[in-house]
Amino acid sequence: MINFLKYTWLYSLISALVILSGIVSIVTFGFRYSIDFVGGTNLEYSISPVATKDAVKKIVDGEKINYSSLEITKTGLFLKSKPMDEQQELRLRTRLQRQLSAKVSIQRFETVGPVLGRETLQKTLIASLLATLGILAYMSFAFKGFNFAFAAILAMIHDFLVVIGTYSIFSRFFGAELDTMFVTAVLTTMSFSVHDTIVIFDKIREYFKYEGKGDIHHLANKALTETMVRSLNNSMTIIFMLLALTLMGGATIRFFVLTLLVGTVTGTYSSPFIATPILVWLEQRKKKS
Amino acid sequence: MKYSKYILPVVAFVVLVWMCLPENMHVKFQVQKSKVDFTIQPLSINLNLFGWTIKKDFRTKLGLDLKGGSHLVFEADISRLKAEDTNDAILASRDIIEKRVNLFGVSEPVVQTLRLGKTYRISVDLPGVEDVSQAVGLIGQTAQLRFMEIGSADGKIATNTPLIYQLTKYTGLGGTDVKKASVVFDPQTGKPQVSLQFTAKGGELFGTVTERNVGKPVGIFLDSFPISAPVVQQKITEGNAVISGNFTTEEAKQLSVSINSGALPVPIKLVEQRNIGPSLGATEIQKSVVAGAIGLVMVLLFMVGYYGQLGVIAAMALIIYGLLSFAMFRAIPVVLTLPGVAGFILSIGMAVDSNILIFERIKEEQRKGKSFDIAVRLGFGRAIDAIKDANITTLTVAFILFNPMNWEFLPQFGMVRGFALTLAIGVAMSLFTGVVITRRLIDLFYHAPGGKK
Numbered sequence: 001m002i003n004f005l006k007y008t009w010l011y012s013l014i015s016a017l018v019i020l021s022g023i024v025s026i027v028t029f030g031f032r033y034s035i036d037f038v039g040g041t042n043l044e045y046s047i048s049p050v051a052t053k054d055a056v057k058k059i060v061d062g063e064k065i066n067y068s069s070l071e072i073t074k075t076g077l078f079l080k081s082k083p084m085d086e087q088q089e090l091r092l093r094t095r096l097q098r099q100l101s102a103k104v105s106i107q108r109f110e111t112v113g114p115v116l117g118r119e120t121l122q123k124t125l126i127a128s129l130l131a132t133l134g135i136l137a138y139m140s141f142a143f144k145g146f147n148f149a150f151a152a153i154l155a156m157i158h159d160f161l162v163v164i165g166t167y168s169i170f171s172r173f174f175g176a177e178l179d180t181m182f183v184t185a186v187l188t189t190m191s192f193s194v195h196d197t198i199v200i201f202d203k204i205r206e207y208f209k210y211e212g213k214g215d216i217h218h219l220a221n222k223a224l225t226e227t228m229v230r231s232l233n234n235s236m237t238i239i240f241m242l243l244a245l246t247l248m249g250g251a252t253i254r255f256f257v258l259t260l261l262v263g264t265v266t267g268t269y270s271s272p273f274i275a276t277p278i279l280v281w282l283e284q285r286k287k288k289s
Numbered sequence: 290m291k292y293s294k295y296i297l298p299v300v301a302f303v304v305l306v307w308m309c310l311p312e313n314m315h316v317k318f319q320v321q322k323s324k325v326d327f328t329i330q331p332l333s334i335n336l337n338l339f340g341w342t343i344k345k346d347f348r349t350k351l352g353l354d355l356k357g358g359s360h361l362v363f364e365a366d367i368s369r370l371k372a373e374d375t376n377d378a379i380l381a382s383r384d385i386i387e388k389r390v391n392l393f394g395v396s397e398p399v400v401q402t403l404r405l406g407k408t409y410r411i412s413v414d415l416p417g418v419e420d421v422s423q424a425v426g427l428i429g430q431t432a433q434l435r436f437m438e439i440g441s442a443d444g445k446i447a448t449n450t451p452l453i454y455q456l457t458k459y460t461g462l463g464g465t466d467v468k469k470a471s472v473v474f475d476p477q478t479g480k481p482q483v484s485l486q487f488t489a490k491g492g493e494l495f496g497t498v499t500e501r502n503v504g505k506p507v508g509i510f511l512d513s514f515p516i517s518a519p520v521v522q523q524k525i526t527e528g529n530a531v532i533s534g535n536f537t538t539e540e541a542k543q544l545s546v547s548i549n550s551g552a553l554p555v556p557i558k559l560v561e562q563r564n565i566g567p568s569l570g571a572t573e574i575q576k577s578v579v580a581g582a583i584g585l586v587m588v589l590l591f592m593v594g595y596y597g598q599l600g601v602i603a604a605m606a607l608i609i610y611g612l613l614s615f616a617m618f619r620a621i622p623v624v625l626t627l628p629g630v631a632g633f634i635l636s637i638g639m640a641v642d643s644n645i646l647i648f649e650r651i652k653e654e655q656r657k658g659k660s661f662d663i664a665v666r667l668g669f670g671r672a673i674d675a676i677k678d679a680n681i682t683t684l685t686v687a688f689i690l691f692n693p694m695n696w697e698f699l700p701q702f703g704m705v706r707g708f709a710l711t712l713a714i715g716v717a718m719s720l721f722t723g724v725v726i727t728r729r730l731i732d733l734f735y736h737a738p739g740g741k742k
Contacts, residue, residue, distance in 0.1 A: 086421065108563075131686045134686070138681060138685060142681075181628065187705075188631075188712075191682065192683075195639065195642075195683055198675060205674075230645050233645050233649075234642045237592070237642075238635075241581070241587075241638060245577065245581060249580040
């Protein structure tokens, strides 16, 4: 049996470092918000035959479109702007077509009002609070005690912080955007985190049943030793899957999958190294009082 | 009958594979001299049993982001409605919009109402429709059809007022009196027109209206815009009328669809539109499918490498699990979107977890010196608690995200819901495979090292 709990200080230190740098990044850099949140237009054209960058840029500038980014590639252009309507889009397209004498076709044309973003976020927040309550209720029932549920939820909050912190760093350095896909990924991470924690807690619950609530420290170490292989194996398989999707999957889902990857790693890590020490601490406190 | 126990599983497996076959896949190859050329199609049931007709096609339904198309969100102007009527009016609008879209021949449209605080919205997903402006025009029309006559009876209005401003009096005849509208072509000019067939009451009303307006114009207005104002020649009693504007065939068709589906009880305005090109969807899906397949193969290799014979069984269980879930997606049917696919992939991960949990428990029991038979039984029993609790928690989360009661304070948007739905189906299926199928497969195929079982 390995004394995993001996190094609780180390786990706390690692987590604190990751979460702190994430929070620093959120405070200083913030996030790059996608049009889901701020509202605006995403417009993507494919243009054939190929035109020079300068020619395309001149035409777009001539249309007085208030764009925040303009990317001109070998096959077309991609721009983000303040909300555009159909007439503006049509005018730009016909002008490009006429002046470049090229075939211009729409690959993507999205316009969203900003209200939707805030509404989505608010509703998702309420949904996750409700889900947390649901988890608390179910775990308190299944594990016949509030401490298990509480420790699992704290580990989940830990994972939540890790994921949003790292995303802010991705956002700053790799241009990841906060969109509804990210919200989905965060929700996935949170449910995975609890899923993973339950497996270890199940083991501790079993020892409680057969050996009585003796030395919780000892029982927890025993449970960690027993479940470590499955934790590693299981995460490994999910990581294989997500790694393949990150490296080879489509570009639109890249940051989504990357977030899931971070979520899986922290979700697996937090179960033995965050949730379990918290549980041990809670149980010891209960005994003393 | 040594092999009889294999028959049922094999038959079930064949049907399952049949349900999951790719659509319209052309197979063409040559084996020496015999040519093989046919098209693979998934299972399609069309049965007639004791008067019950069962019709089911096992085909994948792709969402907007994968198939391409338009996503539109309209906001309703409810300022003129009484608070207690609002809900009914919005629901009626939803139905009318759906009817219009269906009449226009869009396949599998999704029309939903969204309520955000005090604003009401209707979102419309139109897979395969790329011409947004046409769709917007069709849906956005409130289609209040009205017949108007000249306002003051004594004709004191200055004669230089344009005709349409004189037509201010509502005759009482409107869109609700129309039984059917259809596109016809003027026999003389060949121009498209919209012909109206009135209901019995409408026909009578039209008779009195034309009777009192002989020699005078009667205006046909749509949403307070004049379409035409023909001068009445004589009383018309047949209960038919023709609107001849300067229509193109498309416009005439749209107008007839709008009149047939009825008027929208509330004015609506477009607030969001997304047009997603199908080519974007196609490359995305292809890349992700390839990536997913490679990931899956890696997972299977890992399982076989680490758990040996048990790993082979897990690999079989996983393949069955994948087919089962996919068949469920087709049977329900679930509209697959990118987040939906992601939810499915996550549930595959959780299914692998169930298997690993079971095997680790079995190994643990074996380490304690139990015989294989007993170790399997105990291992399953022990693992099931953890699997059950972990999966029920995930199901709870998926349930809340899916928002089955369509509560307005929870997400009502397709993306989060699509994710939750595939995740829930995936987790439920993984519970089933983990508990039932893996066990069965061990019974059928596993032989303990050393030959004793």
